[in-house]
Structures are given as structure tokens and as C-alpha cells.
Amino acid sequence: MHPILKVHQACKSFQQGNHKVKVLERLDLEVNKGEKVAILGPSGCGKSTLLSLLAGLDNPGSGTVKIDGTDLANINEDQLSQTRSEKLGIVFQQYHLMRNLTAVENVGLPLEILGTADFAVRARTALKEVGLDHRATHFPSEMSGGECQRVAIARALVTRPSLILADEPSGNLDQKTGDEVMDILFNLCREHTISLVLVTHNRELADRCDRSLLLNEGALEDLAR
Numbered sequence: 001m002h003p004i005l006k007v008h009q010a011c012k013s014f015q016q017g018n019h020k021v022k023v024l025e026r027l028d029l030e031v032n033k034g035e036k037v038a039i040l041g042p043s044g045c046g047k048s049t050l051l052s053l054l055a056g057l058d059n060p061g062s063g064t065v066k067i068d069g070t071d072l073a074n075i076n077e078d079q080l081s082q083t084r085s086e087k088l089g090i091v092f093q094q095y096h097l098m099r100n101l102t103a104v105e106n107v108g109l110p111l112e113i114l115g116t117a118d119f120a121v122r123a124r125t126a127l128k129e130v131g132l133d134h135r136a137t138h139f140p141s142e143m144s145g146g147e148c149q150r151v152a153i154a155r156a157l158v159t160r161p162s163l164i165l166a167d168e169p170s171g172n173l174d175q176k177t178g179d180e181v182m183d184i185l186f187n188l189c190r191e192h193t194i195s196l197v198l199v200t201h202n203r204e205l206a207d208r209c210d211r212s213l214l215l216n217e218g219a220l221e222d223l224a225r
């Protein structure tokens with residue numbers, strides 16, 4: 001059985017003014033089905049850059065990123081967006097909800113894009129899973145930060161992806177709300193056997209994952225507990 005995610009020797013640099021900044025250097029990562037992996041590291045070390053590569057939103061300068069065996073560099077734009085919609089769910093620190101859509105419309109959007117006929121019913125079910133059935137017709141501006149992040153989690157899970165990528169998902173929330181939101185995310189990933197790559201600053205959250213890795217000088221190293 002191949003891993004859900006396999007990164008081999010990925011490199012990424014950015015041009016900043018007249019010098020080139022190496023952010024990721026020969027980075028390797030494998031994540032198996034249902035496995036939860038935390039990625040830690042100081043601000044600016046390249047965590048979000050790494051997630052962009054995993055999400056196929058940006059290309060590595062060299063090296064490969066495979067999702068469920070598919071090399072993201074070997075498929076065309078249409079296939080890439082299809083793979084992204086089917087296999088991946090992404091949760092951002094800032095929720096990234098569409099502000100002109102209600103909660104249930106936001107959740108249903110990925111399915112609508114995939115052309116799923118019963119998207120409205122499935123969106124409603126996903127919203128129920130994060131405990132927000134009663135907020136279905138509310139707009140993001142009418143919900144709290146914790147509620148918005150639960151909507152974003154429902155949206156990430158509605159397609160039943162293989163892998164969720166989460167970039168500091170509780171970074172904008174107070175401790176108690178953040179813990180509640182993370183409980184929901186961890187529980188739903190476990191229930192549906194979805195792998196999770198979680199970027200966080202919080203060691204306690206990282207310790208709830210199967211493995212913790214430190215992004216240091218462009219590569220990942222195992223972090224002892």
C-alpha cells in the first residue's frame with residue numbers, strides 16, 4: 001500500500017530582491033492512511049510554503065509531491081484541480097470562507113464544483129457533524145471565529161478527502177474555543193480515516209498527533225516527545 005502523501009527531495013526557493021532564499025531543501029515526508037502528523041517550527045521557517053506544495057497550489061523547484069500515488073507535476077491543470085477537490089481538504093488560520101455565502105452554501109461548494117448531485121443534503125450532514133446545523137443559513141459575518149472555523153472544517157471534510165492540510169487552524173482562536181475546534185477536527189479525521197498534516201505552534205496539539213516533525217533548515221526532523 002502506498003502512502004497517501006509522499007514528498008521526495010522537495011526544494012523551494014524564492015527570489016527576494018537580488019538574492020535567492022532557500023526555504024525547503026531536499027525535504028522528504030510520507031504520511032500513511034489515517035495518520036496524523038504535526039509540523040512545528042518558528043515563524044518564517046517555511047511551514048506554509050510546504051503546505052502550498054502539498055496542496056498543489058505551488059510547485060517545488062525540484063523533487064516530487066505525490067498524493068495517493070499521483071505525481072502532481074505529471075498531470076494537467078484540470079486533473080490537478082480534480083485531484084485537489086477529490087483528495088484534499090484545506091483548513092486555514094483565517095477560515096477563508098466566502099462571505100456572500102451562508103454556512104451551508106460554503107460547505108457545499110466543493111461538492112458543487114465536483115458536480116455532485118446531492119451536494120445540498122451532504123453539506124447539511126457535514127454541518128451537523130461539526131455541530132452547526134442551527135447555523136446553516138447564517139453568513140460568516142454572523143458567526144463567531146470558532147463557528148467559522150467549524151464551517152471551514154465541514155467544508156474540508158464534505159468531499160471525504162484522503163488528506164486534510166491544516167495551517168495553524170486554532171491560531172486565531174482563544175484556548176478553549178481552539179481546543180473545541182481541534183477536538184472536532186481530530187475526531188472527524190479518526191472517524192472517517194482521513195490523514196492529517198497539521199501545522200501548529202502548540203506542542204500539546206502536536207502531541208495529540210501520531211508523529212511530530214520539526215521543520216529546520218528546510219527539512220523535517222523527528223521531534224522526540
Ligand SMILES: Nc1ncnc2c1ncn2[C@@H]1O[C@H](COP(=O)(O)OP(=O)(O)O)[C@@H](O)[C@H]1O
Nearest residue numbers: 014015016023042043044045046047048049050
Ligand atoms: N511568494 C513568496 N515570495 C517570496 N518569499 C516568500 C514567498 N512565500 C514565502 N516566502 C518566504 O519564505 C519563507 C517562509 O515563509 P512561510 O512558508 O510563510 O513560513 P511559515 O509559514 O513557517 O511562517 C519566509 O522567509 C518568507 O518570507
Ligand SMILES: [Mg+2]
Nearest residue numbers: 047048049167
Ligand atoms: Mg505560515
